[in-house]
Amino acid sequence: MKILAFETSCDDTSIALFENEKLVSMHTKSQIKLHNKTWGVVPEVASREHANVIFDVLDDVLKEWWVMLQDIDYIAVTTHPGLVPSLLTGITVASTLSQALQIPIIPIDHIEAHIFSNWLERDESEIVFPLVCLTVSGGHNEIWYMQDMWSKEKLGQTQDDAAGEAYDKVAKMMWLEYPGGPIISKLAEEYNKPLSHPSSQRKKGKTIEKKPLFPRVFLEKSEFGFSFSGLKSAVRREIEKRIQLLSNLGSQESRLSIHDVQEISYEFQAAVNEVLAFKLLEAARQKEVQTLLLAGWVSANDDLNEKIHQEVQKLWLKFLAPKKKLYCMDNAAMIGILAYYKVKYLKRAYKIGSVTLWES
Numbered sequence: 001m002k003i004l005a006f007e008t009s010c011d012d013t014s015i016a017l018f019e020n021e022k023l024v025s026m027h028t029k030s031q032i033k034l035h036n037k038t039w040g041v042v043p044e045v046a047s048r049e050h051a052n053v054i055f056d057v058l059d060d061v062l063k064e065w066w067v068m069l070q071d072i073d074y075i076a077v078t079t080h081p082g083l084v085p086s087l088l089t090g091i092t093v094a095s096t097l098s099q100a101l102q103i104p105i106i107p108i109d110h111i112e113a114h115i116f117s118n119w120l121e122r123d124e125s126e127i128v129f130p131l132v133c134l135t136v137s138g139g140h141n142e143i144w145y146m147q148d149m150w151s152k153e154k155l156g157q158t159q160d161d162a163a164g165e166a167y168d169k170v171a172k173m174m175w176l177e178y179p180g181g182p183i184i185s186k187l188a189e190e191y192n193k194p195l196s197h198p199s200s201q202r203k204k205g206k207t208i209e210k211k212p213l214f215p216r217v218f219l220e221k222s223e224f225g226f227s228f229s230g231l232k233s234a235v236r237r238e239i240e241k242r243i244q245l246l247s248n249l250g251s252q253e254s255r256l257s258i259h260d261v262q263e264i265s266y267e268f269q270a271a272v273n274e275v276l277a278f279k280l281l282e283a284a285r286q287k288e289v290q291t292l293l294l295a296g297w298v299s300a301n302d303d304l305n306e307k308i309h310q311e312v313q314k315l316w317l318k319f320l321a322p323k324k325k326l327y328c329m330d331n332a333a334m335i336g337i338l339a340y341y342k343v344k345y346l347k348r349a350y351k352i353g354s355v356t357l358w359e360s
Contacts, residue, residue, distance in 0.1 A: 001343065002067065003074045004097075005336030006054075008090030009082025009110045010139070011035055011046045013053050013063045016332035021340050023333050025064040031055045032179065040171045047085030072329065076339030079107040081139070105197055106339045110330075111135055113153075113294040115144065116341065117327040117334040119319050122341035125322065128291045132283040136276060137296035143224045143283050149341065155283055156224025163272050164298050166228040168237050169267055174261050183302055188269045191262035213238065214265035215321070216274050222286075223280055226273060228272065235268055269303055277307040284317060294321040300328035 003018040011034075016026035031049050035041050052073055062068065076246025079080050087157060098105035115133050119281070132155070133144045141158035148215035176187075214234045219225045256264070275300075284292050291311060298304065299321050312319040322328050 001073050001110060001340075002071055003106075003336050003343070004061075004069075004072045005108075005332040005339060006075070006077040006090040006094045006332055007110075007113075007138075007332040007335045008050045008054070008086050009150050010077045010330055011041045011049075012087055012330045013089075014048050014056050014330065014332035014335075015054075015057050016336045017061050017067060018336040018340055021119075021124075023339065025061045025067075025337065025349040026333050027060040027064070028331060029057050036178050039178050040154055041074065041170065043083045043085045046259055047089055050086055050089035054089060058093075058138065063210050069097065072103060074104050074106055074339060074343060075101075076106040076108050076335050078110050078113065078335055080109060082110055083193060084164060092345065093178065093251040095323060106342055107165070107339055108335045111140055111142070113338045115146075115152075115293065116332075116338040117295055117322045118293050119337050119341070120327050120333055121323045122320075127293070128318065130287065130289045131293055132280065132287055132289055132297075133189055134269065134276060134280040134283075135296045136163050136271035136294075136298040138168060138181075140296065143279060145283065145287050145289075155287075156226070156279070158226040158228065159168065159219070160227050160229040163228060163231060163261065163276060164224070164296070166232050166272065167298070169232055170264075173236055176261075178222050178229065179297075180221060181298060181301065182264045184269060187262045187265035191266040201269055212271065213263075213272040216271055218275060218278065221278075221282065226279065231271055238264060254260070269301070273301065273304040273307050276304060277311065280308060281311050281315075284315075289317075291318045291320070294319070297329050302311035 005016045005018065007014040011181050011252050012028050014026065017024050031041075031046060034045065034049060038045075061074040075094050075098050077090050077340060079091060080087065081315065083347075094105055112135065114135050120345045130145065130147045131151070134144065135144065139162055141162035141164075143155045145153045145155050162177075167184055168178060168180040170181055171178065172258040195325050214231055217230050219227055222224060223256055243254060280292055281292070292308065294305070294308065305321055308319055
């Protein structure tokens with residue numbers, strides 16, 4: 001069984017080819033350099049770039065495995081959620097191929113596909129139900145409870161910015177490049193927290209740590225909502241305070257020093273990841289599950305993975321994240337693996353006009 005998968009939900013044009021559950025070819029054309037100019041994705045610009053490159057990407061995928069379009073059995077494509085102009089590019093190409101080849105097209109939910117990125121390069125038996133999964137990226141931030149592969153319940157979601165969006169906005173405040181997540185993570189790693197940190201004080205011969213630089217917004221600790229807008233505002237105030245301090249000292253510099261940028265990155269990342277890890281672990285406790293999953297591009301964050309891993313080891317729980325950082329990003333592999341399991345287990349299709357659709 002050969003599956004051709006398309007992912008164009010935002011700013012990456014990604015196409016993958018599967019032989020059953022095995023990914024045999026994937027090519028992705030990134031638009032990061034294009035969107036650096038605007039510090040974020042402009043939907044119309046992204047859509048135009050998808051249209052410019054999608055057939056070249058498709059050609060690269062087919063040539064790598066010496067497959068012809070006539071050999072394809074199923075086509076899978078992201079249909080929601082995402083930027084509508086970008087989605088339409090992939091949907092149009094995929095549905096046209098489906099009609100021309102007279103093969104079924106499988107509509108794929110982007111967030112569900114992120115969850116299924118955990119099945120890539122893993123045996124199906126490694127993921128034990130029931131489980132909870134944290135999906136965290138630029139446009140979404142949810143916790144899901146899954147009793148089985150096809151039964152999922154949303155326990156909570158962000159009330160404002162998703163964590164990835166907060167990373168991007170904080171990066172912009174510090175004049176860093178887009179996307180903000182990888183850059184802030186790198187700067188946080190470079191920050192050498194001194195043994196005698198400014199946030200600590202001596203009392204009766206002991207070092208007493210003061211409060212962290214930024215607040216941890218848990219909302220209701222027993223519930224699973226998220227809010228990062230207050231944290232983002234706190235970062236802005238800290239940046240403005242430090243720049244004002246430079247001005248008061250007579251400096252002509254209107255930007256932060258590299259040390260300031262590293263420290264703010266470190267403290268911001270710690271504030272975000274502490275909340276994300278706590279909420280996921282609390283969901284596991286309340287639902288009494290043994291398996292925890294992480295998905296979405298923020299799941300590539302090493303500090304977040306380490307925080308969760310340390311806690312689950314204490315509790316003898318199982319924690320899994322996508323096996324490769326590539327699979328954390330928006331990619332066609334996650335679309336293809338979800339399509340494979342839909343074909344394997346659901347096996348339901350219906351027609352709209354001349355197009356055969358797989359039931360979502």
